[in-house]
Amino acid sequence: MSDSIGISLLGAGNVGSAVLDTLLADVERHNNLIGTKLKLNYVLVQDVDKHKKKSPNIHFTKDFEQIVNDPDTSIVVELIGGESPAKDYLSKLLKSGKHVVTANKDVMAKYGSELNDLAIQNNSSIKYEASVGGGIPIIGPLSRDLLANEISSISAIINGTTNYMLSLMLSEDVSYEDALEQAQKLGYAEPNPVNDVEGIDATYKLAILCGLAFHVDVDPSEIYSKGISNIELQDLKYADELGYSIKLLAKADLIGNRITCLVCPTLIPKSEPLSKVDGVLNAIQLKGNLVGQVVFEGPGAGASATSSAILGDVIDTAKNIHSSWKESSNSILNKIQINDIGDFQSRFYIRVNVIDEPGVLATIAGIMSEHSISIASVIQAASDPEKNTAQIVLITHDASQKNIDLALNTISKEKKVDKIFNLLPIVN
Numbered sequence: 001m002s003d004s005i006g007i008s009l010l011g012a013g014n015v016g017s018a019v020l021d022t023l024l025a026d027v028e029r030h031n032n033l034i035g036t037k038l039k040l041n042y043v044l045v046q047d048v049d050k051h052k053k054k055s056p057n058i059h060f061t062k063d064f065e066q067i068v069n070d071p072d073t074s075i076v077v078e079l080i081g082g083e084s085p086a087k088d089y090l091s092k093l094l095k096s097g098k099h100v101v102t103a104n105k106d107v108m109a110k111y112g113s114e115l116n117d118l119a120i121q122n123n124s125s126i127k128y129e130a131s132v133g134g135g136i137p138i139i140g141p142l143s144r145d146l147l148a149n150e151i152s153s154i155s156a157i158i159n160g161t162t163n164y165m166l167s168l169m170l171s172e173d174v175s176y177e178d179a180l181e182q183a184q185k186l187g188y189a190e191p192n193p194v195n196d197v198e199g200i201d202a203t204y205k206l207a208i209l210c211g212l213a214f215h216v217d218v219d220p221s222e223i224y225s226k227g228i229s230n231i232e233l234q235d236l237k238y239a240d241e242l243g244y245s246i247k248l249l250a251k252a253d254l255i256g257n258r259i260t261c262l263v264c265p266t267l268i269p270k271s272e273p274l275s276k277v278d279g280v281l282n283a284i285q286l287k288g289n290l291v292g293q294v295v296f297e298g299p300g301a302g303a304s305a306t307s308s309a310i311l312g313d314v315i316d317t318a319k320n321i322h323s324s325w326k327e328s329s330n331s332i333l334n335k336i337q338i339n340d341i342g343d344f345q346s347r348f349y350i351r352v353n354v355i356d357e358p359g360v361l362a363t364i365a366g367i368m369s370e371h372s373i374s375i376a377s378v379i380q381a382a383s384d385p386e387k388n389t390a391q392i393v394l395i396t397h398d399a400s401q402k403n404i405d406l407a408l409n410t411i412s413k414e415k416k417v418d419k420i421f422n423l424l425p426i427v428n
């Protein structure tokens, strides 16, 4: 029996340094769980001097080849993020027979199947629990505990940064920019925060969840996605008055052999559990034919919570190495098509600024009716007597996205319509 398992890290930023701290502090505990020691070999970073000053006893390197060619490294944890060079590094590591743990949703959403295949061909393994939902266990349950179920729907809040921002803006009257700065300071945001606020990060995570839940390969670029950068404090306040929270919701519904998939800021009734998921918390609600509805909730970002998921994968991998037990990978079973977003049916919230004159509402209602859209309620939210404009919020009955887009296109050309601020779906 070997007396230790060698581990190296790629990246020592927000998450990487939390993983390092626990690896170095909990040696005894890991030893007991695995049955042998984890030995830290190399840590790949960009700025070796900066890291060396803080932790002189760790072997930092800029040279990836040193890690991939190190015969004493069996497990590599990838925490540099982004697509390049991470994808290339992960492929090389798997080809060289190393076991890999990653938190990288960009790469897993786009190349998950390819990397899983590489792992199988090379007797290596890849684990990625931290890639969705930060500290929440979700990849494990979907790959194992829920396998007997046919999953029919996923409704999820899977971006901690935007959930934190939307909660803070409403509860503390904080501007969008200040809320983003705060999320970055807390280490929640991606190295490029545009991925968070424009819904890209959530789209990657939804693609990963769809792959596991529906046994399909979903190309993230096929998922309709809209971020929160258009959401203003006013939208959050109007929604609140109407009895809703606005959340960046990732949703996928399987009907027959088609899925409707979208990531979009969405109004959720306050009676729904997802509307109460605030701050950096994430929640993933799944419906399975056997289990019914299950909800996984917990911290969706942050160094410590994320290190929990990563180290869980590391310990599991090390135990497998130690007992030479190999797991089968997730298999792609179904051929399923993604629905056109135009077919998506929902109630909608629409905020428009109009010229405050008689007949404007009738014009808007007329155009809606021409596109088979029925209005459920209208509120005149605010008016500006100096500009002679008024802001109105319309709530529609169920309508298709296609009809709504056509109607709004016509409405936006009306002289009496000043600006359409936001169009958001409402969860039934």
Ligand code: NDP
Binding pocket: 010, 011, 012, 013, 014, 015, 016, 044, 045, 046, 047, 048, 078, 079, 080, 081, 082, 084, 085, 103, 104, 105, 130, 131, 134, 187, 188, 189, 190, 191, 300, 301, 302, 303, 306
């Ligand atoms: P950071 O930007 O804080 O850290 C990135 C680290 O990678 C740094 O140490 C950096 O080195 C190193 N690095 C970047 N590019 C290279 C390169 N080309 N070669 C060598 N080293 C490189 O990112 P995070 O820790 O926040 O995120 C890491 C991963 O974890 C990402 O995939 C992210 O999506 C994922 N994740 C993050 C969560 C969070 O809450 N932050 C939660 C869940 C997942 P240097 O320090 O020298 O600049």
Ligand code: HSE
Binding pocket: 130, 131, 132, 133, 134, 158, 159, 160, 161, 162, 188, 189, 190, 196, 201, 300, 301, 302
């Ligand atoms: N930036 C991501 C988020 C990190 O805010 O959810 C966790 O994946």
